[in-house]
Structures are given as C-alpha cells and as structure tokens.
Amino acid sequence: MKIALIGEGKNDKEVIPVFIKKIFQPYNIDPSIIARKVPRGDLFSSHKIRAYLEKDILAKHSRIDKAIICVDSECSDENEITDKAKLIEKELADINPQPIYIVLIHALEGWLLADTEAIESYLATKINIKPSDALVCKPKEMLSSIFRKAGKDFDYMRDNPRIAQLCNPDRIIMNNKSILALIKIAESD
Numbered sequence: 001m002k003i004a005l006i007g008e009g010k011n012d013k014e015v016i017p018v019f020i021k022k023i024f025q026p027y028n029i030d031p032s033i034i035a036r037k038v039p040r041g042d043l044f045s046s047h048k049i050r051a052y053l054e055k056d057i058l059a060k061h062s063r064i065d066k067a068i069i070c071v072d073s074e075c076s077d078e079n080e081i082t083d084k085a086k087l088i089e090k091e092l093a094d095i096n097p098q099p100i101y102i103v104l105i106h107a108l109e110g111w112l113l114a115d116t117e118a119i120e121s122y123l124a125t126k127i128n129i130k131p132s133d134a135l136v137c138k139p140k141e142m143l144s145s146i147f148r149k150a151g152k153d154f155d156y157m158r159d160n161p162r163i164a165q166l167c168n169p170d171r172i173i174m175n176n177k178s179i180l181a182l183i184k185i186a187e188s189d
Helices: 010-027 040-044 046-060 078-091 109-113 116-123 131-135 139-149 156-166 169-175 177-187
Strands: 002-007 032-037 066-072 099-104
Touching: 002 010, 002 046, 010 032, 010 066, 010 156, 010 169, 010 177, 032 046, 040 046, 040 066, 046 066, 046 078, 066 078, 066 177, 078 099, 099 177, 109 116, 109 131, 109 139, 109 156, 109 177, 116 139, 116 156, 116 169, 131 139, 131 169, 139 156, 169 177
Parallel strands: 002 032, 002 066, 066 099
Antiparallel strands: none
C-alpha cells in the first residue's frame, strides 16, 4: 500500500508516518509513505492541494492508495477547521484516491501528550500529565515544560519521532480523539 501524506511541517513529515505505520500494523499492512511538507496556507487551498497531488505525488508515483492531508487546528476551534477541510475534500472529490483531511487538535504534540506512558518511558521518570493536557492550545510548549521539569532539554525535531515510536494509538485515543480519523482510514480497507 502507498500513502500520500501532506502536512504542514518538517516534523509532521517525520512523525505522522510513525503513527500511520503503527495504526496499519494490526492489519498486517506496512505502507510506503510519500510525505510532503507544504506551507500551512496551502493546506486550505483546493487548487494548491490538487497541484501537490496531481503534479507532484501522483505524477511521480504509480498507484497511490490513500491521500491524507494533516492540518493542525492551531488554537482554533477544531470544528471550524474540520468544516473548512470537508469543503476542500468536496472540491477534490474527483481525484483518485480521494484526499482525506485529518485535523489534529491544536498540534501533533497533542498526540504525544495523550500517551503519558510513552513520555514517561522516554524521559525515564514519572511525570504528572492530566488527560486535559493533551488538548492544550500549545502542546509543544507543554511538552517542553514537562522536559524542563524532568531536567532535560526538549528538541521537538529530535524528541517527537522518538516519543512517537513509544506511543500506542489505543492509549492516545483515551485523551485525544483526533487520532481516530487516522484509525478510520486504516479500517476503511
């Protein structure tokens, strides 16, 4: 299976594939992921997403099975961002495969914060994270604060992929439901 992934940051390009592979693993699928980083504003332009998909990814790679566009809600109401994403999906309905938007509640680090066990394992220390911490407006800042309290420096480019390797999607679901959209994509096969 080949998956096209479009996200808004270099870290998304590195970390979201870790989650995709973990979510598809129970289905005995090890997807090949073609990831692209695009400016945030482009994620809300059907014209630009169409160009990224048709003129870049689909033109260079045969047989893409799924197209996933990940966007952070960035302190905005995730329902508003989801509504925008659904409109763009409709405008792109003629593309095969149909692009599917996933709206992460605030940012990728929210998924990481949702799995306390993974963070504790990575930091090798017990930490105090409330379930609501996975939904804070600035999860990267929250994660940085947790690292400081543990006496460590937080480098999201280094640490996020490593924490993601330790995460369990089933634990994440309990505190951050936005990962369910990615799970539904895996279940749709």
